[in-house]
Amino acid sequence: MKERLRQAIQAALQGCFDAGSLNSGIVPEVQIEVPGNPQHGDFSTNVAMMMARAEKKAPRQIAETLITALGEPNDFWQKVEIAGPGFINFTLAPTCWYQVLDRVASENVTFGRSEAGRGHKVQVEFVSANPTGPLHIGHGRGAATGDAVAAVLEATGYEVQREYYINDAGNQINTLGRSLLLRYRELQGETVAFPEDCYQGDYIVDLAREVLEAEGNRLLEMPETEAVNWFGTFGGDRILTGIDADLQAFGISMDHWFSEKSLFDNGAVKEGLAQLAERGLSFEQDGATWFRTTEFGDDKDRVLVRSNGETTYFASDVAYHMEKLSRGFETIIDVWGADHHGYVPRMKAVFSGLGYSPETLQVILVQLVNLLRGGEQVAMSTRSGEFVTLREVVDEVGRDACRFFFLMRRSDSQLDFDLELAKQQSTENPVYYVQYAHARVCSINRNATEQGVALPGPGEADLTRLSLDEELALAKLLARYPETLLGAARHYEPHRVIFYLQELAAQFHSYYNREKVLVEDAAISQARLALVNAVRTVVRNALELLGVSAPERM
RNA sequence: GGCCCCGUAGCUCAGCUGGAUAGAGCACUCGCCUCCUAAGCGAGGGGCCACAGGUUCGAAUCCUGUCGGGGCCGCCA
Numbered sequence: 362m363k364e365r366l367r368q369a370i371q372a373a374l375q376g377c378f379d380a381g382s383l384n385s386g387i388v389p390e391v392q393i394e395v396p397g398n399p400q401h402g403d404f405s406t407n408v409a410m411m412m413a414r415a416e417k418k419a420p421r422q423i424a425e426t427l428i429t430a431l432g433e434p435n436d437f438w439q440k441v442e443i444a445g446p447g448f449i450n451f452t453l454a455p456t457c458w459y460q461v462l463d464r465v466a467s468e469n470v471t472f473g474r475s476e477a478g479r480g481h482k483v484q485v486e487f488v489s490a491n492p493t494g495p496l497h498i499g500h501g502r503g504a505a506t507g508d509a510v511a512a513v514l515e516a517t518g519y520e521v522q523r524e525y526y527i528n529d530a531g532n533q534i535n536t537l538g539r540s541l542l543l544r545y546r547e548l549q550g551e552t553v554a555f556p557e558d559c560y561q562g563d564y565i566v567d568l569a570r571e572v573l574e575a576e577g578n579r580l581l582e583m584p585e586t587e588a589v590n591w592f593g594t595f596g597g598d599r600i601l602t603g604i605d606a607d608l609q610a611f612g613i614s615m616d617h618w619f620s621e622k623s624l625f626d627n628g629a630v631k632e633g634l635a636q637l638a639e640r641g642l643s644f645e646q647d648g649a650t651w652f653r654t655t656e657f658g659d660d661k662d663r664v665l666v667r668s669n670g671e672t673t674y675f676a677s678d679v680a681y682h683m684e685k686l687s688r689g690f691e692t693i694i695d696v697w698g699a700d701h702h703g704y705v706p707r708m709k710a711v712f713s714g715l716g717y718s719p720e721t722l723q724v725i726l727v728q729l730v731n732l733l734r735g736g737e738q739v740a741m742s743t744r745s746g747e748f749v750t751l752r753e754v755v756d757e758v759g760r761d762a763c764r765f766f767f768l769m770r771r772s773d774s775q776l777d778f779d780l781e782l783a784k785q786q787s788t789e790n791p792v793y794y795v796q797y798a799h800a801r802v803c804s805i806n807r808n809a810t811e812q813g814v815a816l817p818g819p820g821e822a823d824l825t826r827l828s829l830d831e832e833l834a835l836a837k838l839l840a841r842y843p844e845t846l847l848g849a850a851r852h853y854e855p856h857r858v859i860f861y862l863q864e865l866a867a868q869f870h871s872y873y874n875r876e877k878v879l880v881e882d883a884a885i886s887q888a889r890l891a892l893v894n895a896v897r898t899v900v901r902n903a904l905e906l907l908g909v910s911a912p913e914r915m
Numbered sequence: 916g917g918c919c920c921c922g923u924a925g926c927u928c929a930g931c932u933g934g935a936u937a938g939a940g941c942a943c944u945c946g947c948c949u950c951c952u953a954a955g956c957g958a959g960g961g962g963c964c965a966c967a968g969g970u971u972c973g974a975a976u977c978c979u980g981u982c983g984g985g986g987c988c989g990c991c992a
Contacts, residue, residue, distance in 0.1 A: 390932095398935070407934065410972065420972075445935050446972060491992070531992050649990055660918065660988085667990040674992045702919060703987040726920085728986095770928070773920070775985085777927065782941095785954090791940070793954045801952065808951045848931060860929060863939075874947090874956040915954065 362840060365437065366404055366451060367391050373430040374408070382426050385415040395841070402442065402450035403837065409447040420447025458836040459824035465839060465895040466819035473842045473902050478519030478850065482689055485511040487696035488608065488615075489526040492601040493537045494562055499698060501611065501751040502776060503727045505767035505908070507696040508613045509855035510725065512906040517850040522690075523616045526681065529597050530621040531674055536560065537600075538593030542580075544569035545592070549578055568596055607752050612760055612908040624680045630672055633680035634665060642714045652679070657710035657719075679711050682722070686715070692723060694853065699726040699773065725853055727772045733779040758783040761909045765792040768907055771856050791863060795900065796912055798866040802897035803913040805878050809890060814879065816894065817887045826888040831872045835892060838865055842899050846906075855907065862903050869896050 370391050377383040396405045409424035416423055424443045431441060440452040465472045487507025490500045508523065515521045528534075540559040544566050547553050555561075572580070572595065580588055601618075608614065624630045634650070637643040643652050648668030652675070655662050665676040685693050697704070705726075709719035732739040732749055739749060755763050762783040769791065770776045782790060806816060827833070842861065849857040878889040901911040 392932075394931080394934080396935075397930090397938085401935070405934085410934085413972070448935070528992065533992060647990080651990095664990045669990075671990085673990070677992095699920080700986070705919085728920085774928080775921090790954075794940090797952080797954050801955085805951050812951095845931090852931085854931095856929085857931080860939085863929095867939085870955055871957085873951085874953090877951060879951055915952075 362453070362457065363393050363404065363844070367393055369431065369437075370406060370408065370427070373427055373432075376430045377426055380430075382430070383412075383416060383423065385412065396448075396450065399834070401444060401448070402440070402452040404451045404453070406449050406451075407447070409443075409449060413447070423447070424449050455833055456825070458833060458840060459827060461836055461840040462824055462891050462895045463820050465898050466817075466891065469898060470902060472898060473846050474516045474518070475843060475847060476518040477847055478514060478517050481519050481691050482522075483514055483519045483692045483694060484522045484524055484685060484688070484690040485514070485694045485696065486524045486526055486685075487511075488604075489528070490604065491528045491533050492597040492604065493533050493560060494600065495564060496604055496607050496751040498730050498732055498749050498751060498754055498778065499727075501754065501763065502730050502767045502772075503696050503698065504608060504611060504613055504751070505764045506725065506727055506772050506855065507694075509764075509768055509858075509907050510694065510696070510850075510853050512908070513846060513850045513855055513858065516906055517847055519850070523614075525615045525618045527597075527601060527618060527620045527622075528674075530625055530677060534593040534597050535589060537596045538589035538591070540565050541569050541572070541592035541596050542585075542588050545572055545580065548573050549581065564600075565596075568599060571599075607750075607755075610760070611751065611755055612764070619681070621677050621681065624677055624684065629684055630676055630680040633683050634672075634676060636683070637665070637679070637714075640714070652707075652711070653714070654707045654710035657713035659706045659710045663707050675707070678708065682708065682711060683715065686717065686721075691721070693721060694723045694725060696725045696727060699728045702726050723853060725772055728775045730767075731775060731777045733777055733781075735781040736779065739780075754778075754780070761796070762790070762792045764908045765795075765859065768855050768859050771854060792909070793915070794870075795862045795866045795904065796909070797915055798869045799897055799900045799904070799911045800913060800915040801869075801873060802893045802900075805890070805893060809879055809886075812879065814883070814886060814890075817891050822887040822891040823884050824888050824891060826882075826885045827892060829876065831868070831875065832889075832892055835868055835872060835896065838868055839895050839899055842903070846903075858903050858907060862900065865896065865900065869893070869900075 370393075374383070374391075391406060391408050392411075393404050393406050396402060409420040409427060412418075412423050413420045421443055424447050427449065428441050428443065434440060436454055437457060438451050439454045442450045442452075444450050485507050487510075488496070488500055488504045490496055496504070511521045511523050536559060539556075543553045543555055543559065547555075548566075548569055559565075572592070580591065583591065605615075634643070637652060638650075641653075642656075643650055643665060645651075649664050650666035651662045652665050653662055663675050664673050665679070666672050682693065695708075702724075705724050708724070709722055712719050712722050732754075758766075758780055766778055766783050767776070783792070809816060827836070842865075845857055845861045849855055873893075876889070878893055879886050880889075904911045
């Protein structure tokens, strides 16, 4: 609708130039926005003000000329006004808006989707927690965010892959192996000093017990390094399986799991390093190999190979991202915890160094989650193993509330997650508020069926019977859903969908309280059923993207 | 010391590529179920958009500086 208006304006402008009523010949990009104040119409453009300088005329005068060129009101726009310093406000004909309801009905599950990103391959890498312990609440936010970003991109036509990067090569796996081995010995009566740098959580003891039951004490015989390796591999596998299960329970399934270790096994790390050297991007100093990231905006050069010959995590990451690029993704999105933000410049430097635009890499930084219970902070410390796992939270508050809460804030602002609030079934809880809108429409539909009233199919209801302001306003809001999705996708901001949903639910609840849908007049009932079912469809479609269910009753 | 993020109502936060009178939820006060689900709705108070400059026809939004809060700065991952 916006596009159609834009074209009309552009055509009118061209007409003005051709006719000589405007003469700068400079056509600015026509910006159209939805005014905050409904009295200012449905759409508004500031072209006249933008052109004032080039035309050397007053904005209002330019607006005047432009309006004349636009011609008489028609079945598309109903009214054009010049307002304020030179805004041109358009009010569209109600029928335009009601057409949206038919579109929602006929497109149904695909309403809101678009082809904007068609032909673009995007990868979203998220969670990627070390396989050394269960997912905790912070990972949950990253998971919800990454999945929603991926979903929103898919909905706008991008080809998306969800990937999990498994850090199974660094010395944290070694630490895991050591931790398990020590607990294993302990279970067999040995007194061991359990070091502080080992993983403290109870899950380590549980895993060790599992090994004891399955393998007996045969691992005691094994030479220490071999045993540590064995336990590291075993533990990593088991924990990763658990992580996958936790993600599944959270409604997330990865398309691809990528092992860091595989980059070593197939020589990708070595080859990557060789390529960097060849391109003159790395150099030797103090016995170590460095990436010249300072040449690309980083404030310090970074070590790739330590003087003891071991590669750094950074080296793996360079190789990993080279590998991603070779898979043909045009955009690579990494979802990281905000504590890694210092890592962004060096990773972007890698892209620049390799001849790619740094924009190819998009990093979404997810801020910490502050876990509360009834306003009281819940203590957490990974060190001591006292953390709240994602699984525990999902079990306690449910998947819907959990995912919704994680997405309620933009990812770069800290999030307070109150367990009590998330569980509450009250007006305070925004999850239920939105879901309730859906359930209410379903309830209306059930009543209609009971009364022998058939639900209108697409195009069947006489929508001109929707004569109330609230009805028009609802239709307009529904019409904005596709562009809301597009905005959320373009900016990687799924929270926009949440805010949209809350607004839509609010308008629906208000309407519901004011007007009855099923009334005496059958034609009006039909029209209203079409309207509220369009609301239902959009609520359901949007919730689906966010991984939240749309219950039919509550 | 360097760099990054943030500062909007009592609290938690939106504010789209700069636009017209800055919004929502919670909390607080008052009102609404003989009527499709009250997990709902309506009404009300509440603001120097941290501060000071600058750019612009126009700034919460962009730039600079100051103050305040948080974070990062390893040949760890």
